[in-house]
Amino acid sequence: MKHLFRTVFFISLWSPLLRAQPAPAPPDYQNHAQLSARLKALASRSDNAAAVESIGKSLSGNDIWVLTLGRGKATAKPALAIVAGIDGSHLAGTEMAVELAEKLLSSTSDSIRRVLDTKTIYVIPLVSPDAQAQAFAKLRFERTGNARDTDDDRDGHLNEDPFDDLNRDGQITQVRVEDPTGQYVPSKDDARVLVKADPAKGETGRYVLVSEGTDTDKDGQHNEDGEGGVAIDKNFTFDYPFFTPGSGEMPVSEPENRALLDFLAKSPNIYAVLTFGPYNNLSEAPRFDRAKTTKRIITGLLEKDATVGEQVSKLYNAQTSLKDAPAMPATKGNFAQTAYYHHGRFSFSTPGWWAPKTTAATPARRDSSATAKPTPPATATAAKGGDDNEDVRFLKWADANGLTNVYVNWTPIDHPDFPNRRAEVGGLVPFARQNPPVRFLADNVQKHVQFVTALAGRMPRIEIVNVRSESLGSGLHRVTAQVVNRGLLPTGSELGDRVRWVPKMKVELKLADKQSVVSGRRIMLRGPMAAGETMDVTFLVSGSGRVTLEAGNAMTGVQQQEINLK
Known part of the structure; x- marks a missing residue:
């Protein structure tokens, strides 16, 4: 009887996976097939001002497209490259890159026409299509890795500890467990957000925070070795993070990375690269640090290049008027830095959109609502108050704009890894914080059209x-x-x-x-x-x-x- 009871218990626990309903995809974003059709249609109606071709394929065989904008012979003119979708969870970058191309081609502005006559603009909107496909899958979670099977925990098994949809909503958020050894407490500014307890303020932890799932391989870690193998934006050559989960076995081990770097190497007319992604060196330019430039391996901008970075940053802020950008430091092995340090191009990066600060008074939510971002607890938000916390800022903005379905209320569950303890599933829904409904991107796209036009106009002549x-x-x-x-x-x-x-x-x-x-x-x-x-x-x-x-x-x-x- 005991064996039968245990079997029934685990069947009831895992049956949500079998009955889970697909969660709605992020509003109005397009999957790879829709994006491909959109790019081809755009090129076909451009009156010979655009062409689309594949520069390679992902591990799953999806084309990586480049849309070439400009009149005349593309390779004979100075060029800008606009790259997006390297981080598969950043759908907004892909959408903004395509919308920017559409606006450039449809504009009647003399300054934009002059750019298309005298410059070439390469738009590569989706470098990591296999990762981005997770936004449109039956089970949605923020995925940065491609389709390669990996052994991230080095136990000799591939993809053996994936996410589990414990509350049957078709998306992966987080699990919080009441525990006196926990490090997390509800934020005083919005109890939907968990932050690390600050002992200096007399705070003690209340919750353990893990990703939604179970410890399938019983190694004490949750969901550390699931689908989504090599993160493309960790697999480039500069400052490559050796022996880091998601970085791959070696730099540029993936076809997606090779396709992008081969294109850059074969396009000597590319003067500068603009990346839409979760790294920002445009709102505030990196400063010159002599100590970083005198080493055998240079890790900082050279002095003249730092001056150019400051000049372009001022141009960006003047043209876009985007304020209060969150801190988005460069990650190891990313493309934007590789484009500069190893390929010698001026390289600029921006997420393009972030939740603006709102002055509307929003009462702090009680603890019955949802909480932190759907990332592993090691990267959960530290103890920061108010709009300094990105999750608090996003939820305040979402409330002010009447957005729903951006977070999941905490729901009690029986979790087999935490018997006799209160465990709840909840948190920001996958893709919500970085990818607002598409309608909110239009104004920012136009601002970036202005910036790209101004940058092209300042290129050497x-x-x-x-x-x-x-x-x-x-x-x-x-x-x-x-x-x-x-x-x-x-x-x-x-x-x-x-x-x-x-x-x-x-x-x-x-x-x-x-x-x-x-x-x-x-x-x-x-x-x-x-x-x-x-x-x-x-x-x-x-x-x-x-x-x-x-x-x-x-x-x-x-x-x-x-x-x-x-």
Whole structure:
């Protein structure tokens, strides 16, 4: 009888998984198939101003698309790359990247038309489609890993301890368990949010906080080895987090990472990268730290690049007017830093949207409502008050805007790992905090259109001026000219000149038959030119007819000036 009772108990516990109903997907966001159709339709009606192609496939075989915007030959013009969907839980970035492309193509603004005529914009909206697919699955949870089976807890088994839907709502939140050894207490600003107890304020912990599920493999950890293998934004080369769950066996081990880095390496015209993701170096630019630049491995912006970062940050804040950005430091092995430190491009990153602070008075919720974000307890919010706590801020904003279904009320359950203790399931629903209903993104998209247009307008612009040819007799001619950077940004990053992944600035005098350079270097290579910097060039040429002076590189565009030898 005891054996029969135990069997019935576990059947009743696990039957929610069998009866779970799919939770609604985040409002109005699109799955990979819908996104693919949207991009193809956008290209087909663009009047030859856009083209879409696959740059690779995910582990599950989903295409990773690039939408190329601009008129004329794309590879012959300086370019910006806009990248999103590297973190699979950040659906808003993917949506904003596509909406930004749509607005650029449909605009009648002279400044935007000029950008599309003189620049190329590559939009890669979804680098990690396998992870993002979890937002539209029957069981929804915030997933950053791709489809690779992994052994995150190093016990010799793959994916053996996944999430469990204990309250049968089709989504994974959290479990709080009353325990005198717990570290968490309800926030005084909103009891739906759990924060770490602060002993300095006389607080003692009340709850243990774990992800929703059970300890399937009985190793004392919950859901540490489930679906969602390698997190793409942990698998890039800069500051790679070795031996960290989710980072993979080695840098760039995944086809998604390789597709993106191969595209970057094969596109020397990309001047800068803008990433939509959960890292922000635009609202506040990283500061120059000499100690980080004098080591064998550079881990900080070089001084001239830090100055550019401050300039672009001011431009971003002026164009978007977005205030009160939460702290979003860079994670190890992410793309935005790899694009700068290892590929030498200026690299900027922003989430694009965050819950704004609201001044509307919202009474603190009682403890019957929902709580913290659906992430493992190791990353749960520390003890911060009011709008300094991102979950409190988001819930206050959601309340002010009448949003429902953004959190789950605490529901008591019988949890087999915590017998005879009060355990409850609840918390912010997956994807809610970073991904508002799509209608709330429109204003921010327009602000980022303004920023991208302004940034493109400040990119380096090479001109050849004050050209002069002087006859010296006996078939000799002195040719002089000045090459000037008319843009408001340098022709490349200072670090790019060191890593050698970006082309040098090149000045070349092209000759015809029976012409030769007697004095001066016919081809000159140099590092970046600062904004407004001028370079004087002189050649002593033997011969007659015409010569052509070229200056620039793939990231600036190459300018030509024909010169008659008089």
